[in-house]
Amino acid sequence: MKPIPVEAGLILAGILFMLGLISVLIRRNIIFMLISVEIMLNAAGLAFITAGARWVQADGQVMFIFILTMAAAEVSVGLALILQIYHQLKTLDSDAANKMHG
Amino acid sequence: MITFYIAGTVAVLATIMVITRYNMIHALLYLVVSFLAIAIVFHVLGAPFMAALEVIVYAGAIVVLIIFVIMMLNLKQESVEQEKQWMSRKLLIGPVILSLILLAELVYIISGADTGSIEQPLLDAKAVGLSLYGPYVIGVELCGILLMSGIVGAYHLGRQKKKVVHRFLELQEK
Numbered sequence: 027m028k029p030i031p032v033e034a035g036l037i038l039a040g041i042l043f044m045l046g047l048i049s050v051l052i053r054r055n056i057i058f059m060l061i062s063v064e065i066m067l068n069a070a071g072l073a074f075i076t077a078g079a080r081w082v083q084a085d086g087q088v089m090f091i092f093i094l095t096m097a098a099a100e101v102s103v104g105l106a107l108i109l110q111i112y113h114q115l116k117t118l119d120s121d122a123a124n125k126m127h128g
Numbered sequence: 129m130i131t132f133y134i135a136g137t138v139a140v141l142a143t144i145m146v147i148t149r150y151n152m153i154h155a156l157l158y159l160v161v162s163f164l165a166i167a168i169v170f171h172v173l174g175a176p177f178m179a180a181l182e183v184i185v186y187a188g189a190i191v192v193l194i195i196f197v198i199m200m201l202n203l204k205q206e207s208v209e210q211e212k213q214w215m216s217r218k219l220l221i222g223p224v225i226l227s228l229i230l231l232a233e234l235v236y237i238i239s240g241a242d243t244g245s246i247e248q249p250l251l252d253a254k255a256v257g258l259s260l261y262g263p264y265v266i267g268v269e270l271c272g273i274l275l276m277s278g279i280v281g282a283y284h285l286g287r288q289k290k291k292v293v294h295r296f297l298e299l300q301e302k
């Protein structure tokens with residue numbers, strides 16, 4: 027079993043993060059933007075796990091647990107916001123929410 | 129090692145499929161595939177507990193939550209057509225090129241550094257738990273506060289505001 031180079035793991039995390047970033051930039055549907063943020067958080071967690079495996083320390087996995095907790099809290103609040111926006115504006119277009127009505 | 133590369137390729141391909149789908153449910157199913165592939169990557173990197181958490185929390189809880197919301201919104205075929213309209217090729221080209229330039233720079237920087245390699249480390253759940261409740265216990269408490277505020281925020285934002293009209297006012301209007 028040959029060892030895995032650290033570059034491979036970090037580059038994989040970079041590619042996934044960049045795909046999520048591209049999706050945030052090109053989408054107008056607000057649910058897709060939330061999904062893309064999940065992809066980006068997951069890529070950041072992958073980078074932490076790779077670094078933790080390189081130095082055989084548990085800190086990387088602890089950071090991944092924190093990222094997981096934050097992603098769960100963020101997606102619940104984000105989905106509640108999306109429901110409110112859909113009820114108020116009757117659309118999922120993120121550009122429609124650029125005006126604050128008082 | 130070959131497992132790592134295969135799972136990584138699957139993850140990248142599934143993520144590309146996620147960001148190019150027009151139908152939201154199809155995108156979410158590809159997202160589950162992507163998360164499962166990343167879980168395999170975690171297992172290969174010697175973090176089996178994190179692989180299990182990835183499957184349970186990401187591919188289980190978060191995706192199911194998003195699917196529930198999509199079901200509540202009751203989207204129809206028109207939304208797919210509108211999504212097609214929103215993602216025009218002209219709009220797509222600028223962000224993609226700029227992001228690819230940044231990615232190329234990142235790959236250049238990472239591959240230039242001398243980082244060493246991973247040789248079967250295998251950190252089990254015991255080491256993670258000892259670290260989590262030893263030096264990182266303040267982080268665990270902060271996570272608890274974050275989840276609490278998440279619950280309160282989701283309840284407050286997700287509540288449907290009912291119109292409260294007193295019964296005497298209703299009688300007067302009639």
